Amino acid sequence: MTDTIPMIHEDALPGHESALDPKPEWQPRYPGSGRLAGKVAIVTGADSGIGRAVAALFAREGADVAILYLCEQDDAEETADIVRSEGRRALTIAGDVGDKAFCENAVAQVVAQLGKLDILVNNAGEQHPDKDITDISEQQLRRTFQTNIFGMFFLVQAARPHLKSGAAIVNCTSVTMYNGSKDLLDYSATKGAITAFTRSLSENLIGDGIRVNAVAPGPIWTPLNPCGGADEEKLATFGEKTPIGRPGQPNEIAPSFLFLACDDASYMSGQVLHPNGGMIVNG
Template sequence: MPSEQQQQEQTLPAQHQSQQPGHESQMTPEPVYLKPDYRAAGKLIGKVAVVTGGDSGIGRAVAVHFAHEGAKVAIVYLNETEDARKTAQLVEQAGGQALLIAGDVGDPAFCREAVAQTVKKFGQLDVLVNNAAEQHPQEDLRDITPDQLLATFRTNIFGYFYMAQAALDHLKAGAAIINTASVTHYKGSGGLVDYASTKGAIVAFTRSLSEQLIEQGIRVNGVAPGPIWTPLIPSTFPADKVATFGAEVPMKRPGQPAEVATCYVFLASDDASYISGQMLHPNGGSVVNG
């Protein structure tokens, strides 16, 4: 039986899924990808975006919000075909157009092909959202194998480089690159040392690439979410940890993907025309000063 403290800290029903990245349909409650009262304002009309890791979680919410704002969206995913099709359906229900592209962002040839398919389909590319990620908890540094270390860096940071390299031939003045980092870069995470390290690299990548591209009129920013309720959570952590997910932040709860996606809308739009090299922090009130 859970202790009184555990009961007070509980934010979600205890649950676990045995395979990453997990399935939304098995989550209780299911994540919120668009608030019922969201009011679109046409902020991305005429824009074409690529969203990696767009099949579920934060990526799905970004794709759906972009579609509501008028963008056409290429959804890049690894092999989660059912989830990706659902995201495409949500994009189309919002009045948008979707292109599904399956493959591994850790492969530079695939990244070039994903961008080429997007440009062939939609004629241009205006926004790149680097969001694909993986994480594998290990409480002891010595348990992080070379294979795990390489896989985490290959997806989480190499893929960001490869996608940006492929996109640059098509991005013009006014374009935006948005990278997904994490609060773990700022606060650390003893159980996710390799993952948090990649997120630190993403922050440095964002700031450095911003300096390189700013004279071309291309803005580069990032979003560093805190604990967000996505399929990756029950498929990563044991049930008892899922039950208190998000309890440690000042708001005492996990965030929903819809509460993060609006940051990407802002950074992709002309509303953020004077912002580059920065991070937004939808993290439930944690002050990280970064």
């Protein structure tokens, strides 16, 4: 794809999970019950954060997992080891979800090596805080949309021929879509687009038995914030404004993705779950 905008290097994105202190909690909290037995899932941004926790939980519940990530190979390989430790197959694929050709090649590789595709989790995203809208460069604006929403379109387009009745798509939106974020104008705008995309795609695919839902996390301790330009003051109080009074951990969010991906949610499509520390939003 020749018109893909180069990645911005103004910050440390996507960031190494291994560099965080304290470490995010990705470990599944309970034994598996086979809710995804025999399934094959793609999880984007699965090298760290919420994506790693989702991959770990999916594997515990019986799924083979393809781990799509941008460039943090050491983190991605650790996630793959976690999946394999649960007795499941893991496949790591590095590349930019904002590149349509990469998405097509990645899906083809998953189907060729893992045999099929049942679940697509669109989790990868990027953010770049700015105090003033005039500080957002055209390159940054295009890049944020390219990763956060164009990548979802590209992956769904690539996956669609392989998704049969009973398949599930789960997108990651954000509490910023509902509450807004004065310093994350472009990021929150993409999350609004993701929610609208989720609802519309559900209407488009439900007749073929493919469910589409989303999860809207609140402030979660992952590499996205410390490596995405958040200042020390924000990090020192990160998550404290939630009613629960702290940031969430990735393994507190992963069960929402599992629920929407498995047959427990067989009567749900076009919906958004809100693991956000108790913030009340208009869902």
